[in-house]
Amino acid sequence: MAKEERGQRPHPGHPLDWNLLRTFIAIVQEGSITKAGLRLSLTQPAVSLALKRLEDRLGLPLIDRGAGRFAVTAAGARVYDEAVAIHGAVSRLDTLVHETQDDISGHVRLLMTSRIQTDRLDRSLRDFHRRHPTVTFRIDVMESAAIHIALLQRTGAMALCLLREPIPGLSSVVFLRQTYRLYCGPDSRLFGRRGLDVADVRHEDFVSFTSDQIDGVLLPLTLFRAREGFAGRIVASSGNLDEVRRMIVCGLGIGPLPDHIAARDVADGLLWELPPYDGVAPVDVHLMWNSSAKLNRAERALLDCLCAVSVSA
DNA sequence: AAACGACCGATTGACAGATA
DNA sequence: TATCTGTCAATCGGTCGTTT
Known part of the structure; x- marks a missing residue:
């Protein structure tokens, strides 16, 4: 059937064959009818016909294809999303059915x-x-x-x-429950100094987390800096706690870390706790x-x- | 640049087996 | 028996590398 002849749904209410959706998922993921056939252990004509049947059932072209041309249409993309969701649900059926009461696996x-x-x-x-x-x-x-x-x-x-x-x-x-405290590394002028005040650290360069922003999950750290009038620039940031710790230890700036994580480094002489000594903020x-x-x-x-x-x- | 041929991928027609 | 879905073989059309 020529594509331009397909303008309406020729099979209203007709039950859709699950195999057609399974084949369509393979076609989209492989980006080729031939490769989809190899994956499904079908010949290329069989996959081509299955795609044609699905397009006929839905009354819309799903793949814009031809020699050297393969593109999923807008309708095809929508069908693919739905097919993947259905596939996920169907795939779990076997596991759900065969799980026994006293033998948890998975x-x-x-x-x-x-x-x-x-x-x-x-x-x-x-x-x-x-x-x-x-x-x-x-x-x-x-x-x-x-x-x-x-x-x-x-x-x-x-x-x-x-x-x-x-x-x-x-x-x-x-x-x-964990509390963030401020720390500095051995190269900092503050390292080893006791009895400091918050005013002593306000102008230090700062190492922080990428989520330490007004819309991030570490908002309490942002609020703390604003409340206490921290004026130092943020010289480095990372979403990874290990990297934030590394940059503080290396002296790029002072920065916050969960106290129970920093405890060993403090004991090893790699980090030094700074004020406020009751902690910056609780972050659970x-x-x-x-x-x-x-x-x-x-x-x-x-x-x-x-x-x-x-x-x- | 044009012509040529090999290759690749898709479609079509004929036919066969399974199933309702 | 009609329908669906598969294979096989033939064919079409495009790409790409080579030759002239």
Whole structure:
């Protein structure tokens, strides 16, 4: 059928064959009908015909194709998004059906900000692994803002990250309370000096986190600097806690770190605590998850496990 | 630059097997 | 028996490298 003849939906209410969507996903992902055929163990004509059937069913061209030409149309992009969502749901059916009551298996993807150090988390993972040794893990480290997006898009099941204010659609409990304090490195003129006042550090160059902004999850640090009249320039920033620590130790400037993380460096003579000595700001680590996402049993079990040891559980 | 041929990818027609 | 979905073979059209 010529494309220009397809202007209406010729099969209103006709049930759509799932295989056509599966084939269409392969065509879009491979960017070629031939490659899609190889992936699906079909011949190229079979894939070409399947695409043509899908286009006929929907009454719209989905791929603008020809010799040396392959482009997903706007309608094709919309169909692809829906097909992927349907594929995800269908793919989970087998796991959901075959999971038994007393044998939890599966895969868990946990998202975390850098350097979440707490025995509470370590103990939970150790206990969980002993109880469910067949469950596999993947832990991805990223910035809190990226984690929030990943949870909303359901590409991760749960996360340990910072949170400024509640996010619609995401549930959270406080997993760990931590206080940020200011530190400097051994090269700083302030290193080793006791009994300093905030006024003594106000004009120092500053190392900070990329989320230390008015719209970031470390807003309390921003507010602290504004409240105390810090006038030093921000000479370096990173979203990774290890890199912020490195830049402070290397003397690029003074900067905030969670006190329990900095404690060992202070003991080793790499960091020196600065005023205010009661801490800059409390910044809690939250356990977060998408409340409307369908978790597998492994994910649900780990979430229950982590919730049980959370501060605000 | 034009012509040529090899190659690649898509479509079409004929036909076969499975299924309702 | 009609329909759907697959394969095979032939064909078309474009790209690319080589030759003239």
